[in-house]
Amino acid sequence: MADTPTDSKSEAPSRSLADRLSTSRNGTNAEAPSFTPGKFSSSSWASDNSSPSSQPGNGVEPAKTDSVSPPPAPTTTASSDLAPAMMDGGAPWQGDSEYDNNVASALDEPEFDVNVKLSDLRADPNSPLHSAIKSFAELNLPPELEQGLIAMNFTRPSKIQERALPLLLANPPTNLIAQSQSGTGKTAAFVLNILTRIDRTLPAAQAVVLAPTRELARQILSVAQTMGSVMTDLTFRAAVPDPEKRGQKVVEHLVVGTPGTISDLIKRRLFDVSHVQILVLDEADSMLDMSGMGEQCKRVKHLLPKDVQVNLFSATFPEQVMGYAYAFAPDPNVITLEVKQLTVEGIKQIYMPCGGDEKKYQLILKLYELMTISSSIIFVARRDTAAELERRMVADGHTVASLTGALDGPERDAIIDKFRKGNAKVLIATNVLSRGIDVQSVTVVINYDVPLTSTRNPDPETYLHRIGRTGRFGRVGVAITLCQDRRAVDQYHAICRHFSVKPYEVLPGNWDEVEAQLKRIIKGSRAGKNLDVNA
Numbered sequence: 001m002a003d004t005p006t007d008s009k010s011e012a013p014s015r016s017l018a019d020r021l022s023t024s025r026n027g028t029n030a031e032a033p034s035f036t037p038g039k040f041s042s043s044s045w046a047s048d049n050s051s052p053s054s055q056p057g058n059g060v061e062p063a064k065t066d067s068v069s070p071p072p073a074p075t076t077t078a079s080s081d082l083a084p085a086m087m088d089g090g091a092p093w094q095g096d097s098e099y100d101n102n103v104a105s106a107l108d109e110p111e112f113d114v115n116v117k118l119s120d121l122r123a124d125p126n127s128p129l130h131s132a133i134k135s136f137a138e139l140n141l142p143p144e145l146e147q148g149l150i151a152m153n154f155t156r157p158s159k160i161q162e163r164a165l166p167l168l169l170a171n172p173p174t175n176l177i178a179q180s181q182s183g184t185g186k187t188a189a190f191v192l193n194i195l196t197r198i199d200r201t202l203p204a205a206q207a208v209v210l211a212p213t214r215e216l217a218r219q220i221l222s223v224a225q226t227m228g229s230v231m232t233d234l235t236f237r238a239a240v241p242d243p244e245k246r247g248q249k250v251v252e253h254l255v256v257g258t259p260g261t262i263s264d265l266i267k268r269r270l271f272d273v274s275h276v277q278i279l280v281l282d283e284a285d286s287m288l289d290m291s292g293m294g295e296q297c298k299r300v301k302h303l304l305p306k307d308v309q310v311n312l313f314s315a316t317f318p319e320q321v322m323g324y325a326y327a328f329a330p331d332p333n334v335i336t337l338e339v340k341q342l343t344v345e346g347i348k349q350i351y352m353p354c355g356g357d358e359k360k361y362q363l364i365l366k367l368y369e370l371m372t373i374s375s376s377i378i379f380v381a382r383r384d385t386a387a388e389l390e391r392r393m394v395a396d397g398h399t400v401a402s403l404t405g406a407l408d409g410p411e412r413d414a415i416i417d418k419f420r421k422g423n424a425k426v427l428i429a430t431n432v433l434s435r436g437i438d439v440q441s442v443t444v445v446i447n448y449d450v451p452l453t454s455t456r457n458p459d460p461e462t463y464l465h466r467i468g469r470t471g472r473f474g475r476v477g478v479a480i481t482l483c484q485d486r487r488a489v490d491q492y493h494a495i496c497r498h499f500s501v502k503p504y505e506v507l508p509g510n511w512d513e514v515e516a517q518l519k520r521i522i523k524g525s526r527a528g529k530n531l532d533v534n535a
């Protein structure tokens with residue numbers, strides 16, 4: 001098992017992937033993938049440029065309503081055959097316990113000519129980034145928080161922020177179940193409510209946010225710290241497994257953590273929850289999954305004051321968890337989306353049938369040869385697949401890192417931080433990273449394995465969350481799913497049918513043609529429309 005994060009410069013021969021990957025960040029915007037460095041110059045993905053997304057409006061229901069010579073390819077094993085410890089996340093969550101190189105490219109045009117501004121997206125009432133109001137000021141937030149929003153560079157609310165905030169901020173506090181597409185700003189919605197309600201003169205914990213992984217908990221905490229940066233005396237605590245903090249009392253105003261750690265702190269009387277007035281579950285549908293963290297979340301809630309305001313946020317609320325959601329957050333206001341509204345138009349969805357596991361591995365190498373990618377995540381189903389894929393890619397000269405639940409907390413923190421900083425450009429991950437992680441430079445997500453549930457059925461929710469690691473807040477992204485056999489193709493199509501999505505099929509083989517197709521797809525992204533890639 002390649003437990004060590006590899007960014008192995010010593011082994012990197014002539015073809016270091018990192019050398020060919022551009023860190024194309026411009027302001028807060030990441031560059032969309034382009035092709036064949038040297039031939040195809042990167043487009044200027046200027047700040048605020050992106051493709052339009054056309055999502056129907058959110059419906060607000062008011063209240064009550066993986067070298068050598070040659071090693072085997074990383075295998076894709078049916079999840080039902082797995083020792084549970086090999087799996088991370090997905091459905092259900094495992095918790096925090098946690099070639100020919102002859103591409104005669106015709107892609108020598110300097111750049112695509114279509115740019116669509118974020119402001120255009122915001123003007124489109126069907127976009128999830130649209131809001132009727134022009135600024136956060138109209139939400140009557142405390143002035144210090146407006147300063148925090150300036151620190152975040154947020155000028156206007158997104159649709160979910162515009163709709164959720166008035167419901168969250170109203171008094172008496174009411175529970176909320178809120179759904180909005182990936183990357184549309186749900187974090188800010190619940191953090192703003194929390195920061196508005198905390199009484200800083202009271203030196204006690206007043207808000208608890210539960211997240212499924214330490215990475216997401218740390219990310220949420222960091223958003224809150226930035227937003228609350230001008231609020232003097234506001235204190236924060238990450239409650240994730242951390243040997244250094246074991247035994248330390250929780251006295252901070254806002255506590256963000258994983259449910260196991262938080263319930264443990266409360267039970268050991270290290271966390272006085274008597275002043276907690278807000279409980280937020282991010283990725284609430286996976287948190288409430290009774291085969292996952294549901295019991296731990298219930299336990300935490302039962303330890304909190306009875307009148308706590310409960311906020312459940314996610315991009316997905318499958319029908320089977322809605323009952324748990326209503327029981328967990330009684331009498332809520334509800335903001336929901338129809339299933340066909342859930343996919344983000346800016347994320348171009350591609351699948352590539354590739355005829356076997358070894359061919360799948362070769363395809364990965366080829367894709368990284370063809371595309372100049374800012375940052376990318378390769379999702380795999382199993383920890384051993386991640387380890388083997390990492391080992392092979394490194395042996396083949398690529399610089400990659402991998403993050404799975406097999407690593408201990410500090411190792412995970414170091415890897416995700418390195419990826420965020422752009423010091424690792426390719427991250428191989430299990431589903432432990434499929435939800436919530438916001439790294440704007442991620443322009444490509446590759447599903448090395450079609451996401452499946454523990455019962456080996458197609459897993460649309462995990463798919464949606466995985467591909468949602470790209471295309472954040474109006475940016476362009478590409479999601480490529482590799483299908484090693486007919487069955488995987490069928491499983492992929494079942495997922496697409498679930499979301500009423502018509503994916504692009506790109507057949508490997510003729511690499512000139514593959515390159516041309518990918519180019520057309522991305523061009524279509526920038527133009528905000530689906531082009532006929534076979535045209």
Ligand SMILES: Nc1ncnc2c1ncn2[C@@H]1O[C@H](COP(=O)(O)OP(=O)(O)OP(=O)(O)O)[C@@H](O)[C@H]1O
Pocket residue numbers: 153154155156157158161180181182183184185186187188314315435436437438440468469472473
């Ligand atoms: N009003 C805003 N203006 C500009 N950028 C924003 C705004 N709100 C959020 N963002 C940015 O959008 C990105 C996505 O936000 P966030 O991570 O909260 O999305 P999310 O809806 O929680 O996604 P997911 O479902 O994947 O968890 C972040 O980089 C955040 O900084």
